[in-house]
Amino acid sequence: DTAVSQTPKYLVTQMGNDKSIKCEQNLGHDTMYWYKQDSKKFLKIMFSYNNKELIINETVPNRFSPKSPDKAHLNLHINSLELGDSAVYFCASSPGTSGREQYFGPGTRLTVT
Amino acid sequence: KNEVEQSPQNLTAQEGEFITINCSYSVGISALHWLQQHPGGGIVSLFMLSSGKKKHGRLIATINIQEKHSSLHITASHPRDSAVYICAVTGSARQLTFGSGTQLTVLP
Numbered sequence: 001d002t003a004v005s006q007t008p009k010y011l012v013t014q015m016g017n018d019k020s021i022k023c024e025q026n027l028g029h030d031t032m033y034w035y036k037q038d039s040k041k042f043l044k045i046m047f048s049y050n051n052k053e054l055i056i057n058e059t060v061p062n063r064f065s066p067k068s069p070d071k072a073h074l075n076l077h078i079n080s081l082e083l084g085d086s087a088v089y090f091c092a093s094s095p096g097t098s099g100r101e102q103y104f105g106p107g108t109r110l111t112v113t
Numbered sequence: 114k115n116e117v118e119q120s121p122q123n124l125t126a127q128e129g130e131f132i133t134i135n136c137s138y139s140v141g142i143s144a145l146h147w148l149q150q151h152p153g154g155g156i157v158s159l160f161m162l163s164s165g166k167k168k169h170g171r172l173i174a175t176i177n178i179q180e181k182h183s184s185l186h187i188t189a190s191h192p193r194d195s196a197v198y199i200c201a202v203t204g205s206a207r208q209l210t211f212g213s214g215t216q217l218t219v220l221p
Contacts, residue, residue, distance in 0.1 A: 033209075041150075041197060043211040055208060090156060102146070102209070104156040 003027050006091050006105040013081055014113055020067075021076045021108045023091030030095060032074035033102065034066060037088040046089075049074055081112045116140050119200050119212035126219050132187040134215045136200030139181065143203045147174050147185050150197040150214070159185070159198075190219045 004025045013019050025032065031050040037043045047066045048055045054066065063079045078085060091105040118137045126132050136145070147159040160167050160174040162183075167174050171190075176183040187194055200212040 035209075040213075042213055043199065043201075043209075045208045045210070048208050057208070088154065092156075100144075101158050101161045103158065104148075107154050107156075109154075 004091060004093055004103050004105040006089075006108050008108060009106065010109050010111075012111045012113065015081055015083060017081050018077070018079045019081060019110075020078070021089055021091075021110070023074050023076070023105055024072055025091075025093040025103070025105075026072065027093055027095075027103060029093035029103070030071065031093060031100075032068070033092040033094075034074065034076050035090040035092065037090060037107070039087070043090070046076075047074075078110075083112050086110055086112045115213065116204070116210050117200055117202055117212040119198075119215050121215060122213065123216045124218070126190050126217070128191060128219055128221050130190050130219075132190050132194075132217065132219075134185045134198050134200075134217070136183045136185070136212055137181060138183075138200075138202050138210075140202065140204045140210070143207075145176055145183050146201040146203070146209065147183075148199040148201060150199060152196065156199075187217075192219045192221050195219050 007022045033048045034046040035043050045057050046060050065077045067075045088107045088109050090107045092102040094100040094102040120135050144163045146161050149157045162176050171188045173186040195218050197214045199214045201209040
């Protein structure tokens with residue numbers, strides 16, 4: 001049983017396109033996250049979300065938007081893709097909102113050409 | 114300057130050696146996390162701690178809140194321990210802030 005799953009694993013697309021990455025967790029967790037890992041392997045929080053509150057990292061362009069159809073899913077939608085969006089995107093989940101252990105998805109490697 | 118600093122950036126050890134990776138942070142935190150990223154890219158949470166010391170198998174994590182410092186130790190290192198080890202903290206924004214990671218290579 002996969003705890004946190006992401007689809008697709010690889011995504012290659014052209015500049016200007018709109019794409020979505022899906023994330024699902026079957027752990028019953030309240031909070032989900034999206035992280036971006038750049039080419040130097042540095043991880044950075046993009047969003048954290050539970051059913052009450054969305055916290056957005058202020059450095060994230062508004063072309064990125066999280067969409068949560070229900071507590072088990074947090075999808076990442078990206079408009080007007082740019083070359084600099086190429087990275088690995090990780091979804092994660094945790095019980096509660098602060099200082100709890102997080103469980104990571106396998107990552108989605110996005111390449112924008 | 115990053116809020117979370119790790120050292121060393123790269124570490125090569127011989128199988129069986131005792132390994133220490135250090136993490137210093139400059140902000141108030143509610144918890145500190147040690148993560149492992151495998152060569153295939155997956156990320157696993159190793160420890161979450163807010164005080165003292167935790168042990169899991171050959172891995173030990175310690176934290177000194179007053180000094181804002183944590184260490185991850187690996188005893189009797191093995192080639193399968195080769196991975197990137199990442200320190201992260203949960204601060205006032207209730208989100209994880211990451212260090213730049215330590216690439217560990219254990220040679221047989």
